[in-house]
Amino acid sequence: MSDRERKTPVAILGATGAVGQRLVQALESHPWFVFAEAVASERSAGKRYGEAAHWLLDSELPAAAAELAVLSPGAPLQSRLVLSALDTATAAELEPLYAERGHLVVSNASKFRMDPRVPLLVPEINPHAAERIREQPWAPQGGGLVTNPNCSVVGIVMALAPLQQTFGLAAVTCVTMQAVSGAGYPGVPSLDILGNVIPDIGGGGEEAKIASEPQKILEADFPLSVAVNRVPVVDGHTISMFVKLRRRASLDEIRRALDGFTGEPQRLKLPTAPERPLQVIDRADRPQPLRDVRRGNGMTVSVGNLRADPVYDARFTVLVHNTVRGAAGAALLNAELLAAKGLLAAPVEVVAEAR
Numbered sequence: 074m075s076d077r078e079r080k081t082p083v084a085i086l087g088a089t090g091a092v093g094q095r096l097v098q099a100l101e102s103h104p105w106f107v108f109a110e111a112v113a114s115e116r117s118a119g120k121r122y123g124e125a126a127h128w129l130l131d132s133e134l135p136a137a138a139a140e141l142a143v144l145s146p147g148a149p150l151q152s153r154l155v156l157s158a159l160d161t162a163t164a165a166e167l168e169p170l171y172a173e174r175g176h177l178v179v180s181n182a183s184k185f186r187m188d189p190r191v192p193l194l195v196p197e198i199n200p201h202a203a204e205r206i207r208e209q210p211w212a213p214q215g216g217g218l219v220t221n222p223n224c225s226v227v228g229i230v231m232a233l234a235p236l237q238q239t240f241g242l243a244a245v246t247c248v249t250m251q252a253v254s255g256a257g258y259p260g261v262p263s264l265d266i267l268g269n270v271i272p273d274i275g276g277g278g279e280e281a282k283i284a285s286e287p288q289k290i291l292e293a294d295f296p297l298s299v300a301v302n303r304v305p306v307v308d309g310h311t312i313s314m315f316v317k318l319r320r321r322a323s324l325d326e327i328r329r330a331l332d333g334f335t336g337e338p339q340r341l342k343l344p345t346a347p348e349r350p351l352q353v354i355d356r357a358d359r360p361q362p363l364r365d366v367r368r369g370n371g372m373t374v375s376v377g378n379l380r381a382d383p384v385y386d387a388r389f390t391v392l393v394h395n396t397v398r399g400a401a402g403a404a405l406l407n408a409e410l411l412a413a414k415g416l417l418a419a420p421v422e423v424v425a426e427a428r
């Protein structure tokens with residue numbers, strides 16, 4: 074049996090897009106999973122992946138991926154594990170369809186994140202939530218659906234989790250500066266963003282996601298105020314955060330809580346887990362997207378410029394790689410967590426019978 078045959082086959086929905094390409098890139102050398110099936114829109118269906126995808130990344134398009142035939146939306150799939158990088162409207166239709174057919178769908182899309190039946194997973198913070206797929210309506214067919222958060226939210230909750238666990242959170246304010254790759258490809262027109270800042274993303278939709286997803290992940294109730302901006306950066310969302318704690322803490326205690334944070338992926342040594350999910354940089358002028366976004370292969374969230382705040386208790390700057398830790402890497406880590414928990418191990422016949 075070849076190395077490729079020994080690995081778990083994976084299908085990618087929305088494989089040709091910005092996040093889909095990051096998934097293809099990450100799967101090229103993945104020790105457990107192999108990219109086996111690609112689904113995209115009718116515009117791409119029937120073409121070879123190499124022809125359909127306008128490859129945006131700074132590594133070569135993997136040769137085996139380039140040869141895959143792109144399948145139509147809703148086409149039958151062999152892979153039980155399905156990673157979804159679909160836009161929300163398409164996800165609303167296709168993700169339950171594949172879950173119903175017995176596939177485990179691990180999604181980047183926002184459509185089902187706040188659905189009480191669906192885990193909104195960050196494996197360092199709430200790995201126990203993955204177990205909820207056993208009670209989902211698709212469980213009898215062997216299917217399921219888990220989601221990862223909005224790309225800014227991953228950075229925000231990674232910084233908030235140790236503070237919530239150690240001191241409790243009383244109130245949080247976030248101001249985001251979000252990269253253009255967050256809008257997918259081709260994204261924001263160049264004449265709108267070069268030399269410019271746009272103080273709105275998605276007509277208020279982005280702010281609504283950021284204001285509600287952290288509480289579901291942290292299983293905590295605290296007010297969160299947010300203002301978003303699109304800025305002319307290629308990769309990396311930067312967030313200025315202001316935090317009021319329930320228990321008084323010195324800056325030293327806050328720093329120690331942030332820098333020492335690790336979780337289940339590090340304990341289980343999951344392949345995509347960075348050694349340090351959160352890293353404090355003791356400099357006022359960091360983190361910066363240009364210099365820090367690739368830490369931990371894009372999976373480490375950086376925190377810097379930690380200082381006291383006259384209104385809140387502390388303020389600091391967070392940086393998250395939006396298409397890696399904020400999207401493709403997050404989905405892959407979720408899939409690895411499901412595999413490590415034995416949740417991928419349903420019999421193949423269950424999938425076949427459900428079609």
Ligand SMILES: NC(=O)c1ccc[n+]([C@@H]2O[C@H](COP(=O)([O-])OP(=O)(O)OC[C@H]3O[C@@H](n4cnc5c(N)ncnc54)[C@H](OP(=O)(O)O)[C@@H]3O)[C@@H](O)[C@H]2O)c1
Nearest residue numbers: 087089090091092113114117146158182224255257258400
């Ligand atoms: N970019 C980020 O930083 C980021 C971060 C977190 C979450 N997300 C979420 O991840 C998802 C993908 O984002 P993206 O930035 O990769 O978007 P994108 O670049 O626009 O890619 C969209 C993908 O969906 C496919 N698609 C479009 N309509 C379809 C249809 N009717 N049926 C099947 N496939 C269809 C496209 O295929 P074609 O190439 O054939 O059109 C493409 O592969 C979105 O839900 C987004 O909100 C993105």
